[in-house]
Amino acid sequence: MADLKVDLTAPNGKKFALPTGLFIGNEFVKSASGAKITSINPTNEEEICSVEAASPEDIDKAVAVARAALNHESWRDISATERGRLLYKLADLAEQEREVLATIETWDNGKPFGDATGDLQEVIDVLRYYAGYADKIHGQTIPTTSQKFAYTLKQPIGVCAQIIPWNYPLAMAAWKLGPALACGNTVVLKPAEQTPLSILYFADLIRKAGFPPGVVNITNGYGKDAGQALASHADVDKVAFTGSTATGKHIMKTASSNMKNITLETGGKSPLLVFEDADIDQAAKWAHAGIMSNMGQICTATSRVLVQASVYDQFVEAFVAVVRTTSKVGDPFAEDTFQGPQVTKTQYQRVLSYVESGKAEGATLATGGKPSPIGGKGYFIEPTVFTNVKPGMRIYREEVFGPFVAIAVFGDEAEAVAMANDTTYGLGAAVFSRDVERAHRVAGRIDAGMVWINSSNDSDFRVPFGGVKQSGIGRELGEAGLAAYSQIKAVHVNLGQKL
Structure with a gap:
């Protein structure tokens, strides 16, 4: 992994080592195609560094790893309370590394450092909010007749593709990762190609927090390659997207190939x-x-x-x-x-x-x-x-x-x-x-x-966020955000009725 990190010094003097590989199965790896994304500092138009760019082959690998993690006992059988503890640990690590993460966002995105620091507080708050929800996601018992009994289970949707915009790279990642992980899903996340850096540093925190290999995979890449491969992948159960309305429409059409569950937060003219x-x-x-x-x-x-x-x-x-x-x-x-x-x-x-x-x-x-x-x-x-x-x-x-x-x-x-x-x-x-x-x-x-x-x-973070008409489908944040990452299974129990 040593050759997949680069030592950087930001304009504010902050020094850090940045992973540059794709994060698959808790390891930073090279792209199968050798493609790169070069990040440009919008303040002075100079190159910051280059990172690996996922190809469709890399997406196949990440999805397969996420599917294996979904079915592995280390994640499938973990208690909901333990899932919450992992999210709390991730929030604690983000808090410890808040200055570095905010520095990377400002350097890569151009937003004022004070705003980036505020964004990191939202990341921390969202993760802790959903950490608290992890063991409070319950089904129901439903009275039917004296000889029958029914109950419901809330279960994870499965392998979730998450496509993140460039305007709030880490905050939008947290909005999606928090509820997805609280509900027990696994994730393949594609950051925006314009802002690929902060999520790679954050990926290292996911590993340090103790999440099992493959539960979260980060696949930096271009929309036409990695994004398209994720949205169309037959073994992806859900796609969540934040970005333009035009791209959202394309993702919705592509996701129909296997009728993926979708959440779209798209454009506005408020x-x-x-x-x-x-x-x-x-x-x-x-x-x-x-x-x-x-x-x-x-x-x-x-x-x-x-x-x-x-x-x-x-x-x-x-x-x-x-x-x-x-x-x-x-x-x-x-x-x-x-x-x-x-x-x-x-x-x-x-x-x-x-x-x-x-x-x-x-x-x-x-x-x-x-x-x-x-x-x-x-x-x-x-x-x-x-x-x-x-x-x-x-x-x-x-x-x-x-x-x-x-x-x-x-x-x-x-x-x-x-x-x-x-x-x-x-x-x-x-x-x-x-x-x-x-x-x-x-x-x-x-x-x-x-x-x-x-x-x-x-x-x-406690209040639902989302739109109507061509501004999107579904809600993020709040309790409503959990609905996007869980599905209800009904179980009918025959207590003695004979045919």
Whole structure:
């Protein structure tokens, strides 16, 4: 394994040894094809290192190892309480290595170090939450007749493929690993090719925590190779995916080959509604957090801001002021940086293309919209605000996935709800109003999996997360997250009825 590690020194001076192999059967191994993924630092566009990239042959091996682990007594017959202890141990190790893991995420992804540290706390919290649930997953007894008895068992689904996005690499991995392992499944996890590094360091912690070989396998690879092989694999029982709607649709179609169980968390174009009786200053601050955090690379980002006509100008003035004074763009390792670079050159160019689209369609560029390199390098973009946006414009309808907000106007409550629902997406929504009755009424009428009242993008590991329409299928987090990784078996017992 020594030749599958590289010694690195991060820009913040942190030194660590990073595994670079595929993690299969608790060992770091080379790719069968010899393919590599080169990770690029989005801050200065320089190479960090290269890691092994899984081929379909490697996926076959990982799935076979996961299947063997599922049926092996070391995992199959382990007590649910012991599964919980393993998850607790993994959380403890993540806490001990929190600074290194956050450093890797910032270096590889570009998010501010403070944000990456917060993400690691979520990783720890999620793992501990599901560790506590591991021995509390129960079936039921069901009364039928005096001569019959029935009960149910909650059992693991089997071998689970998990495909992770690049915007929250470790946090999204924890959202999926926690409930999957608590329910007794085995996993083949494919990280995003854009951010392959932090999960490899985390993989070493899985082994140190004491999980049996093959229970968790990490197969860095490209979507067209490793992702496709996982989604189509005949011996995979479930696929869980977080990413774009287009890719989610492809995975859903591919998974139909053997009718895999699926969980999809896909795109969004979430509305934020500001009514005339709202606290405008608070609405402006929450709207800023709801779209500009994590460089706008958030599936739930409230990127469509709908404002009642009577307070439209007041809100725009307040919001633009918050953006200009708060969204400091800079080195993600600097303490005062709010916004780092976009994750890749491709994403950077995508955001800039939407700036040109907004201008061409007649929206007003109120602030930002320009590259903001540091020393001529990096995928930095000024936070961008368009006003006077119409519902037919691309910037209003399509997911940009960057620090980019479109502000439109509505007249009354009915129009606000209609505009909010006029989208193929349905992930999140926010409502700002001091009228409690109206806030709850509007929240109930918006087609979304989550609604925030007088805030934006609140998330808690104890609360279900997911969308409707083309924003996904199923729920993660909370008790609801367990349903995605367990299946119910009914057992009928004949107590004496004779035919």
